[in-house]
Amino acid sequence: MRISDQNLSYVVWGLGATQIIGYGTLYYSFSILAPEMATDFGWALEWIYGALSIGLLAGGFAAPLSGRLMDRFGAGQVMAVGSVAAALSMFATALAPNAAIFVAFLLVMEVASGLVQYNGAFALLVQVAPNRAQRSITHLTLIAGFASTLAWPLTSWMHTDLSWRTVYIVFAAANLLICLPVHWKLSRLTRQRMTAKAPQLDPVAIEEVDTPLPPEEPLEIVEGSLPQADRRRGFIFMAAGFTLMSFVLSALLVHMVPMLTAVGLGTAAVLVGTMFGPAQVFARFINMTFGKNLSPSRLAILSACALPMALAILLATAPWLAGAFLFAVLFGAGSGLNSIVQGTLPLTLFGSEGYGALVGRVSAIRLVVSAAAPFIFAYVTEQFGVTTALGAAIIIGVASVLAFAAVARLADK
Known part of the structure; x- marks a missing residue:
């Protein structure tokens, strides 16, 4: 059995929506809001970007572990947990009473970003349909490419009347109310694939094929070209x-x-x-x-x-x-x-x-x-x-x- 092309397209569109929100709120919006953050905490602007760099650094150190977790438990589950972590850390960052707490939760937010952005989405597509992953990844990035186009003007528009803290609270709600349900739904695909010896996906999301693979063989596999x-x-x-x-x-x-x-x-x-x-x-x-x-x-x-x-x-x-x-x-x-x-x-x-x-x-x-x-x-x-x-x-x-x-x-x- 294999996931149908139609249902794979639903997966790609769902991930496309969460990538637009994830990159738009957790990454692209920062440069628009950073000047007010610096004023709010009495810091020079470059130190606000330094705090972001610390967060990105933490995300880099966490990436190997998150990759292993995606292989073990399924990328969908990791992305669902990441949506919760991103939303809560963004909300806490918005409420930070001082610079130290702001940096601490910004660090957590950037670690959570690594769970919900491209690394997780690509791993999910490879796990669900490896032989079609290259095409799916291309389609996904085609959709997610609108993240900056939407995020920069939207954030600028919101920031004309709202403080950076209020904007972050709105963005946290988007991650929790939109991204989490999508990632949780998709986690069913990768969860069953990771835990079942012979992958048996939800009947709604799969189609029968004429010659099913033997149970001991993986459903699909891509061999690397490098010796x-x-x-x-x-x-x-x-x-x-x-x-x-x-x-x-x-x-x-x-x-x-x-x-x-x-x-x-x-x-x-x-x-x-x-x-x-x-x-x-x-x-x-x-x-x-x-x-x-x-x-x-x-x-x-x-x-x-x-x-x-x-x-x-x-x-x-x-x-x-x-x-x-x-x-x-x-x-x-x-x-x-x-x-x-x-x-x-x-x-x-x-x-x-x-x-x-x-x-x-x-x-x-x-x-x-x-x-x-x-x-x-x-x-x-x-x-x-x-x-x-x-x-x-x-x-x-x-x-x-x-x-x-x-x-x-x-x-x-």
């Missing part, structure tokens, strides 16, 4: 590529609107920032339609190339509005394709067995390094100017291209 002898080097290069690219993305996405303002775009910064989401979606749509024969390793190189190109265009043309829009489109395209590759490249190279733990290890390395990105970018901008900060980001982006090129060489051997 065992190359897997250690492949993992190192892959992790380095994702880590360097995530550093650039983390630094720029958290600071997107303030950074665009700093390069001279003024009130147009929010408008330019809203192009990021549609660019992600458009790049994923193009890849889904025309990139079926493009390997994940080649797609990784393309996604990595887009980031330094986008930043170079911004530096060369700012404050020209057309140049800023081109930056947003290229940067969004690189980010959008990277989200696909984060799910498909490990699956293609290393297979579906132990996928959650593998992705958790990659995420730990990636998040521990990129956790410092918002703070470093804010500090460099304050001390040396936004031009220097963007120049450093370009160099790091080029290094990520070289790492993925090394992965492609191994994959093509």
Whole structure:
């Protein structure tokens, strides 16, 4: 038995909705609300981003454990627990009476984010239907690409009349009342798959096939393409590529609107920032339609190339509005394709067995390094100017291209 394509599409759409809410409320909203947080606690703005970096760091350290838990108990159950933790920690952060308590609950919130965002969603899709996971991951990222497009203007609109604390309370309710029921429903699929020797899914969500697999065989499995002898080097290069690219993305996405303002775009910064989401979606749509024969390793190189190109265009043309829009489109395209590759490249190279733990290890390395990105970018901008900060980001982006090129060489051997 296998989950039907129709019911798999319901799973993807449900996860798409929770990813929009999860990324929008737990990540993208922060840069809009950070200035008032800094004023509220009497901190310099870069220290507020430093607190976020500590939270991202904690999430990185927790990623291997969460990946193992997803493999053992099912990604759906872990995501359901994560929804509760995200909602409660966001609510507690909103009520924090002082900076110390604010940082403590922000740390918990970022750890919970790792349970409900892409790592968990990708693991769930691999567990439910490994042989169709690459297509499902592409479709999911296509939907979730609207997170920033919705979150930045929505948060800005809410923040005109509401304090950052009230906005966080509203966002906490969204995680509890919308994301939790969806993740709990989906947990039935992965829970039964993890606990049953011969997976027997809910009759509503499966269809009979003509030749069922023997009970002792897994329902579906994907074998990794890398030979065992190359897997250690492949993992190192892959992790380095994702880590360097995530550093650039983390630094720029958290600071997107303030950074665009700093390069001279003024009130147009929010408008330019809203192009990021549609660019992600458009790049994923193009890849889904025309990139079926493009390997994940080649797609990784393309996604990595887009980031330094986008930043170079911004530096060369700012404050020209057309140049800023081109930056947003290229940067969004690189980010959008990277989200696909984060799910498909490990699956293609290393297979579906132990996928959650593998992705958790990659995420730990990636998040521990990129956790410092918002703070470093804010500090460099304050001390040396936004031009220097963007120049450093370009160099790091080029290094990520070289790492993925090394992965492609191994994959093509």
